[in-house]
Amino acid sequence: MGLQTQLRRAVAVFRFVALGYPVLLGALAFEDLLHPVAAALLVVVLVAWTAAVSHRYTRKGYEDLVVYADLAVTAAAVAVSAWALAVDGRAVPISLGPWLAGVVLAWGAAWGRRSGAVAGGVIALFGMVFRGGVSENTVNEAALLVLTGFTVGHLVRLGVEAEERTRRATERTAAAKERERLARDIHDSVLQVLALVQRRGNEIGGEAAELGRLAGRQEEALRALISSEAYQHPLDGRRDLRELVGRHAGGSVTVAAPATPVRLPAATAREVAAAVASAVDNVREHCPEGTRVWLLVEDDGGAVTVSVRDDGPGIAPGRLAEAAAEGRLGVAQSIEGRVRELGGTVTVVSGPGLGTEVEMRVPRPRTEGEADGDAHRSR
Known part of the structure; x- marks a missing residue:
């Protein structure tokens, strides 16, 4: 199981757990919600989308169209939540909180740190527009989302590169061992036969001597090949x-x-x-x-x-x-x-x-x- 597969599964678990934040706050303030039916419908949509997109990521990986759709749905959820999760007597509606980071993690894991930061910035901008403008809460949320996308994208890239280097090192080790085994087999069989043909050809003379000379030349070439650095370390640099x-x-x-x-x-x-x-x-x-x-x-x-x-x-x-x-x-x-x-x-x-x-x-x-x-x- 590769790093990307494990990460996609971890993000899926995070998104479901993070849904508990708006659900819990909404349940505690349910009697004071201005639009309780809309809030309940919003929660159902969020659960359905989280389940669908997490399943898609886990099974198919980060497909371009799905990743873009994920950002669009999350941005729309921010806009709708400003109305559906409005609380009587409070100037600021209930936030979707950590759930917003799910799409930021997906963008960072799929396309790198800059894309993760861009996704965080887009979600933060929607929060400022629909949840009371620039304030301490929205600025803090923006900083967390952008830094999360940038950091996760960077760490994922480092992890993938380390995983690839480990794979290459394993291949080099396996190839070196196989070539060492083949070199021993060649030395114990082909080279011995060529040396024998050369020696007997020189003893017999005539056309046999010419065959012996050719066998000796091939023996030298084969010995040079199996002892060369290019043969012993074919994948090394x-x-x-x-x-x-x-x-x-x-x-x-x-x-x-x-x-x-x-x-x-x-x-x-x-x-x-x-x-x-x-x-x-x-x-x-x-x-x-x-x-x-x-x-x-x-x-x-x-x-x-x-x-x-x-x-x-x-x-x-x-x-x-x-x-x-x-x-x-x-x-x-x-x-x-x-x-x-x-x-x-x-x-x-x-x-x-x-x-x-x-x-x-x-x-x-x-x-x-x-x-x-x-x-x-x-x-």
Whole structure:
């Protein structure tokens, strides 16, 4: 049960309890009421509305139309109570008292501290207009309502943010434990097999030695992956894409990147790095030994672009479509699929004898702070 759900239930209980204030005072002064029938009808309407709106909030949450209607009904109740709860011999009618704070609490919980303060101000203004103008009682009531709306809205926002941080921390802990378990399983199975293939291939020689070399390369890449910070803490902050892409540097692969960090959310950086790794693997698999590869990382602020270019034999026109139709989905899924899920695009430029260039462009996601700001924006 989340904080908002508990708060809505607490507010519902408060509103029913607060109804006791005008009901009790009205009952004690019933013989002196100028309009006792109207007072009784007003109480019935207040009870019915409180029950209906509390049920709606508890079941459906704070819906815009219902929250606005709640304010309108409460303001109308203030105006009507000035006549229906008038007492013979008293200049000021009986007040609805704490019940008025119910709608202020709803506005603050639904839309934040400024909205809560606005709702309190509106109800206070109706009280001044219909209950004797500006006086000590109406000014005190106004101050209490405005401060209540502002304070509750602020506390609710802090509580929701704390609840979200706790949820994220729990997810990070669970994800880290799962990845540690997978890393152990990979070490005890896949890595051991790859090491065995490399060793036996070198012993046999010939084509087996080439298989052993490829197995050794994959073993190194897999060990680097499961020991990397990006793998061990995939949800912890942001990652520098240069570090992930830079692991390919060496031998026939040249990496060029900005001098400053190219920071992306960990999940985004990991997917981009996986797409780049797939493109580099394609070069090693389909191009002759010694084919040179250039990796270029660019960051223009709004998007990050990684280009993988080689001087291999190139790709014949239509070959990528044929490979996808044959079920060989290295480019279609490992590269284009990953980048497309990130909202980016992939451009492949190639031709026989011209080499191949794969350009992956990914928009820079908004930071969590920006997203939280939108989520808690007050109306």
